[in-house]
Amino acid sequence: MNINAKLRWSAAAAILLLLCLPIPVFAAGTWVTETISSSDTGPGAADISGSNVVYDVLYNEAINYSTPWPWGVLLYDADAGTTTSLAYVSGTDRTFLGGVQTAGDAVVWFEDAGDAFVLFEDASALDINNSVFLYSLSTGTNMSIRSSPEARWPKTDGSRVVWSEIDDETETSTLLIYDIAAQTTDILPMDPWDASSVVLDSDTIAFVDVNTSALVLYDIPSRKRTVVSVPIRTNTTFRHIHGYAMAGDVLLYNTLTVEDSPKRSFNTLTWYSIKEQTNVTLSPVTGLPVENLTEDDKAATFRMNALFTDGNTLGWALETGISESDFITVNAETGAVSHLKIDGDVAFPSIDGNRAVWVQSKMLKDSHLVLATWQGPAEDEPPETAVPETTSTPGFGILCAAGALAVGVLSFGKKR
Structure with missing residues (x-):
């Protein structure tokens, strides 16, 4: 294969590779x-x-x-x-x-x-x-x-x-x-x-x-x-359930893995469909489906009773620093993700539609109840219907356009 052909195939492969990369979803x-x-x-x-x-x-x-x-x-x-x-x-x-x-x-x-x-x-x-x-x-x-x-x-x-x-x-x-x-x-x-x-x-x-x-x-x-x-125990590893939430078709659960070599522990967040009996691993940091956890994912620390769902939206609260938290939600239908930075500790989060509540404190003091209301492009548009700023995966039109571009690259090389 000559150098021009290699370049053409490399360009096409690069375009197709881009389609496979997960693109974060952010609710508008x-x-x-x-x-x-x-x-x-x-x-x-x-x-x-x-x-x-x-x-x-x-x-x-x-x-x-x-x-x-x-x-x-x-x-x-x-x-x-x-x-x-x-x-x-x-x-x-x-x-x-x-x-x-x-x-x-x-x-x-x-x-x-x-x-x-x-x-x-x-x-x-x-x-x-x-x-x-x-x-x-x-x-x-x-x-x-x-x-x-x-x-x-x-x-x-x-x-x-x-x-x-x-x-x-x-x-x-x-x-x-x-x-x-x-x-x-x-x-x-x-x-x-x-x-x-x-x-x-x-x-x-x-x-x-x-x-x-x-x-x-x-x-x-x-x-x-x-x-x-089920819990898994080997000579070097112990894995067991560390929290769960359920509503509708959604069962969201967290498993804690403790390893002896190297000595560490990390959480795995899983979205289980009750009807389909299927599991999807989610990144606790981005909210996206993943095949394998990154080091950032493994370093994530969940808050007390951190998982919640109403069947349409699933979410969790992470500890991101000393008395600092992230409140993360994922739309069960669209995959749209929302992130809220919180200056404080979060406990007992609960959600229903476009409203959520949690108990918030700062350095174990000033405990108070917070009500959060989702406000999208329209006041009556909850997270599950809000238009996302980006999409989680390339749409059919993008796939067709990218595919056509890849074919064009190859065809152009043949004509020359």
Whole structure:
């Protein structure tokens, strides 16, 4: 092959190679943030559904073992800009509120009747029951749907509620499920590793099995289990689930790999399609699909309870410096990516449509609740429909044009 032919083939190959390079997607818009909690409350965790934001708070951030801890559950209406108290405990007996979550018409949380300090001081505290509460947004009514010594961490999808309890005989954790319409309770045959991380969405429950440490999807009607990821242990490597979020067809999960040689650990972020049962590895830094993680990807550090999704948008929060964070979202349909730099620590992020919430602090101080609203080219254009500034992969027209250019290069050489 002569030198001109080589050059022509090299030019064509270069053009085709460019088509294979991933091009970042940036949604044409931005997140606009505002603080929605008052200065006399320390938010613990939060959740959002539609315009409803619910969060549990410790009043006056009263971390003092010699005084009561007053706790509350608050509801913020993002449309009206108003805050309503749903529950309050004085904390005189170390009672606290937590595990708040909302979906549809339902808000759930649990009241813990006493912490470890009380149990050590007074054995009679073992006879005090915890309560799981269900609040109806439409009627404004609140009711206890379960009272037992170990009832904790309720989750709801709007039609059902699940929570964990410890079996007195086996001392293992189990899940109970409550049908809101029928007002009936059943026991589910599963033993979650961490009940606070269990996710309920429609007919599916995601959890990590305590016996196998596998990430499992449980279908409620059929009682079928689907194992998504299992831990891997070798002489030099240990890999296990380190966090997950689920909604709709999206299961987003993070696995932590610990290596002995060289001694290091890194996270792998995976997007699993529940319908297709397929996995895609994402770069935690760029949000793009990758075959292999870069060193920057492996160096990424996730925030507490960092993963979130509403089924249309998936996202996570990264630690990028000392009390500095990145809030990253990916559109499940278009692949459009948004990045928000945050001057502070981010915990318990949650998203629904064009709104997101998280608890933010700076150097473990000034804890407050942030509401972020997506503003694209049009005010009513959420991230999932915003026109991206670039595309994630070359479109059909670009492929045709580039292909024609490559053919032209070769044809031009032949004519000469």
